[in-house]
Amino acid sequence: MRKILRVNMSDLSLAWEDLPEKYRFLGGRALTSSIVCDEVPPTCHPLGPSNKLVIAPGILSGTSAPSSGRISCGGKSPLTGTIKESNAGGLPAQKLGRLGIAAIIVEGKPKDAVFRLLKINKDGAELIPVPELVGKGMYETNRLLWDRFGKVGIMGIGPAGEMLLTNAGISCNDTENGPGRYAGRGGLGALMGSKQLKAIVVDDTGAPGVHIANKELFDTGRKKMVKALTSHAVTSQALPTYGTAVLINIMNEAGGLPTRNFSSGRFEGAKQISGEAIAELTASRGGAGKMGHPCHPGCIIKCSNVIPYEDGSYHVAPLEYESDWALGANCGIDNLDAIAELNRICNDVGLDTIEAGCTLAVAMEAGLAKFGDHEAAIELLKEVGKGSALGRVLGCGSASVARTYGVTRCPTVKGQAMPAYEPRAVKGIGFTYATSTMGADHTAGYTIAPEILGVSGKSDPFDPNKAELARNFQATTTFIDSTGYCLFIAFAILDIPEGFEGMIESVNGVTGSDWKGDDVLELGKQWLKMERKFNLAAGFGPVHDRVPEFMKYEKLPPHDTTWDVPDEMLDAVHDY
């Protein structure tokens, strides 16, 4: 039976609990959200003693299912005040899965000012004071932890999390011990910081491995998934070759690439920061640079990359589409090395790159730097790690800068910055941003697939009738986020029925559940309803399910469209 590790920071006690029967078939997001809904008072202060940080590997994490090494972090978000699930790749999920750990629940609040580390291995867990790591960036932290504990999985926070900044993320280390795999969104690094937990190290040496209820069924499902991923054009060609930044040119062409703080849908420098340009740069510089880099062992999509300095030495990994856009186009910056450096600073200080890029853009709108001035942007971002007043404002995200500097053009929903798709040019993604239980979040319901990419059918991006589409994408996503599979399997399973079957069979094979195809949508809706119930109790209602006002009266070039979707259509998303 899988276990829950309960870590009480108030009295520094650790307890192992059997996974309750009601959670038996759950993993990842379904499990973190269930525990948060069961144990966290919706109106509590996100940084107070009543909030809890819940960490759960996906159901398949630690098995041989392809691309299934995702870990979910949950809690009440310090950034949005809503429920939050933020997931990442890297090493920790698989190692926790192999140790038979369904979830870690970190609760309470220390009475002292000591930061600690949680060490987990097959023999148990312990809390270790780590004063020597306080204030350290994630690169150094990871290095020191591998020196001390071997090639463990690491979840950690940088100075941003220690300082309780609401854009702090939780870093997961990758195969090269880089800290770039972030459960970034929603400020869960600040929640971890409020528990004074600097890091969690997971050593799976001698671990029993994931218990698989029906090996044959699991294997059948796994193989179907491998086949789907290796045969779909997006997962077998576009993503491994150009990485996620293949979307830069596509979104720019569609007029939906938010530029200079969402003031245009086209960026004149798009070509210079495109996935094609990244591929060319890694190829021409050689050295550490590469495309097709997996974020965790066993990933066969390998959409990631390593960006080298000019001399070929390692600079940052990965540089994803979202980071490339946020720190690039959205700040008017077209210099890949500068973008890589901004990304590296985010990874080191411990910030979500989407929020950080949008924050810099709002800061530029406020006059703190000129759009396109990458040197000024780097200096601004460095302030966060210094803990200056300016750095703290920036480290608290876009809405923080907007409030502090009186900027009305703030592209956030529920206080969380919008990702790299303009809702005025692609209406469906605006539905997702507005109505997601998480604040603006593209991964909550990636309608870009049919609206722009022609995956799982085609849908006119300007058509405002997207409630059903958004609802179904959000529900399906909630299910995928619970399996441990990377969300990118969606491209393949939505187009290839056997891939979809494979997902369900592999999940049923592990836990012994008997879910059918139709259950995916139904379970997803059920979990969304549960998350929304938390949000309603926390004070969020339809009024908060809206895009920012300026998008309603300001036309977006090049299509000169506004956000003209009636509120009733947005509200219809919740008709589960």
Place this chain on the structure above:
Amino acid sequence: MRKILRVNMSDLSLAWEDLPEKYRFLGGRALTSSIVCDEVPPTCHPLGPSNKLVIAPGILSGTSAPSSGRISCGGKSPLTGTIKESNAGGLPAQKLGRLGIAAIIVEGKPKDAVFRLLKINKDGAELIPVPELVGKGMYETNRLLWDRFGKVGIMGIGPAGEMLLTNAGISCNDTENGPGRYAGRGGLGALMGSKQLKAIVVDDTGAPGVHIANKELFDTGRKKMVKALTSHAVTSQALPTYGTAVLINIMNEAGGLPTRNFSSGRFEGAKQISGEAIAELTASRGGAGKMGHPCHPGCIIKCSNVIPYEDGSYHVAPLEYESDWALGANCGIDNLDAIAELNRICNDVGLDTIEAGCTLAVAMEAGLAKFGDHEAAIELLKEVGKGSALGRVLGCGSASVARTYGVTRCPTVKGQAMPAYEPRAVKGIGFTYATSTMGADHTAGYTIAPEILGVSGKSDPFDPNKAELARNFQATTTFIDSTGYCLFIAFAILDIPEGFEGMIESVNGVTGSDWKGDDVLELGKQWLKMERKFNLAAGFGPVHDRVPEFMKYEKLPPHDTTWDVPDEMLDAVHDY
């Protein structure tokens, strides 16, 4: 017929409109809130073009009714996001009343970056660019405006309002042209700043005066009010002699004087900052110092004061209980000269003193200064005027500092800081803070009267059954806030029936309304319902009608009580 002056900042046009029939009997808060509810979209950005600043003198302002020179400022609050009415004394209300102006509505947003001044006299109104006043503090601004326009009434914003900081207030000048009469709460100075309106000057030379429908009735009512105010102990003795700070010793004795960021209900330095100490200081230093200073001509309560420097020269006016407490006890500061200086800086930069004091206390909690270090507090507050990042964070109020520095002990409701009464020690005022349509605001329903002062009956401060009390106080207050009478008439009219009659008769005498005694509560409830409807549409519900979580689990010395009022009791306040 009274007029509305509509000022469109988008096209810089001015229009005079007859007061619509539906607003015929309204003034002050009832009028600002009605116009805001009718014209401002509840979900708009408070600093965007859709919000409006509405200014209305009370019904009686400009008449010979005693203590009736209050002016209401309304809009969607940049601080709280709720509807807001903030009222002040000073010269402007009476002058606007005498010009026959029921309300000024400032709407739209300039297309340029020019700050302007709105000049109003008997011949009309005009907008005048005032680049020379940009960045100027309110003391210098007021001096320059009297030099240029004579002894006009002035409403203006300091650098805080220009910078759109959410704790910026709107200053009204007093008889000596001091800027210390503030419509301070809720950040309406930032709303005025977003319209790029530096000041409004009102010249009532040759004005026709307030039209009085029934002179005899008005006079009967006025006389009853004079008699009540001059015979009640609070309004005829305590307030004129010691000022509002007479409450320092009283609240300290009751264990309800919030100290060092609401961590105790008793301050060991209370005596040094008490009303008695202020009276002694003004008496011993002489010079400009005085007690019994009226905030506007015709006030017979005269609760205000002028604090002199050691050499007797003018330092600041007034130093009220709330400011004295916020900048004193709540910061652990017991030095009256330092408190006066902090107050002067607030007046000059353009900040609400309650919010500013709570902000400094939260900043102290965050480690930016030590509690009690008045020199550090002065340096911190000076940052606001400089517009540094730290200054902006401080200028945006307590919740802004708490968010930026990760402080969970933030004594706000709906983002607005609590005034000088501890809800854990005086439950009824907690009901008002939690359920008011305005965020935490003692003036919204001053249950301190029966709970501590024994005015209008007696009520045990620890008894949690206060829904009805809070409801009735809030409703009555809403009525008083609409008349132009100072809220302090409440002490007299709640104890003396003829005073209550006098209030209604004087109001009926001016507008020709036929309101009876029972209408006061009914009209108040009706207006509260209207304001709450705005808030519900803006996204506020019962969940937001709560005191901060830390007060529920942290005991307050000396009584060691927590906030233990069930949520259902709070929600019952809205059963109008």
